[in-house]
Amino acid sequence: MEQQQMTKKMEVKGISKTFYNKNSYFTAIENVSFDVKDGEFLVILGPGRCGKTVLLNIIAGLEEKTEGAVIYNGKEISGVNPEVGMVFQKLALMPFKTVLQNVELGMKFRGVPKAERHEVARRYIDLVGLKGFENSYPTQLSGGMKQRVGIARAYANDPKVLIMDEPFGQLDAQTRYSMQNEILRIWEQEKRTVVFVTNNIEEACYLGDRIILLSDCPAKVKEIYNIEIPRPRNMVSKEFMDLRAKISDNTDLAI
Numbered sequence: 001m002e003q004q005q006m007t008k009k010m011e012v013k014g015i016s017k018t019f020y021n022k023n024s025y026f027t028a029i030e031n032v033s034f035d036v037k038d039g040e041f042l043v044i045l046g047p048g049r050c051g052k053t054v055l056l057n058i059i060a061g062l063e064e065k066t067e068g069a070v071i072y073n074g075k076e077i078s079g080v081n082p083e084v085g086m087v088f089q090k091l092a093l094m095p096f097k098t099v100l101q102n103v104e105l106g107m108k109f110r111g112v113p114k115a116e117r118h119e120v121a122r123r124y125i126d127l128v129g130l131k132g133f134e135n136s137y138p139t140q141l142s143g144g145m146k147q148r149v150g151i152a153r154a155y156a157n158d159p160k161v162l163i164m165d166e167p168f169g170q171l172d173a174q175t176r177y178s179m180q181n182e183i184l185r186i187w188e189q190e191k192r193t194v195v196f197v198t199n200n201i202e203e204a205c206y207l208g209d210r211i212i213l214l215s216d217c218p219a220k221v222k223e224i225y226n227i228e229i230p231r232p233r234n235m236v237s238k239e240f241m242d243l244r245a246k247i248s249d250n251t252d253l254a255i
Ligand SMILES: Nc1ncnc2c1ncn2[C@@H]1O[C@H](COP(=O)(O)OP(=O)(O)O)[C@@H](O)[C@H]1O
Pocket: 019, 026, 028, 046, 047, 048, 049, 050, 051, 052, 053, 054, 055, 217
């Protein structure tokens, strides 16, 4: 009930994407529509190579759409939306820059003065639990720590909506569980809208206020689930397992 009263931050309306080559074409996304509510933790769940990254890039304005519209705060957006931040699947931290310098990079490009940059970067480095590693280089960090740097870097740019593209896909199971809890803690503290993409049903059920379930290629919205299970969620509780089974029965995912 509460969720239905939340205001719409974004509307993804009838998005389709077809890639045209010389002699052929390929439709990755077909008529995808859903809302993103202000402050919610929205999960997009779909199988590998179904078009999730293409869809996120369209939502962020990094990729052209073939059809449809992306509405942000009631207005149609074309081009890059500066209020949307991304944590990419492949993080691409700058190897010769320290954690602090990596987190500051976006602010530096925007001409934020040095003292302010430092202060904001340090705040987010603390928030993601990397205090003391400001001067470390990416090669000195574990996979989970690098992911934390990517999250701090995205938050430091002050996005109103944070999009995360399978951020934990490369992590071992133990690190993944702890990062799932971390991202919920940060979301609860920051109260910003999150759009989180995964191909993992359990992760989707653990994190989301809602799950947009996509079909295999071309990506279409198969179902939208409202998740009422209170947090922290217990992955072996009956209600959790029931939800997981329900979604599992409705997918082509091999999980
Ligand atoms: N620039 C492109 N040109 C042609 N096909 C593309 C392009 N980008 C992505 N695709 C295709 O679109 C499909 C979806 O890709 P992607 O969104 O990366 O999937 P995923 O769900 O794993 O993130 C894939 O089959 C991919 O090959």
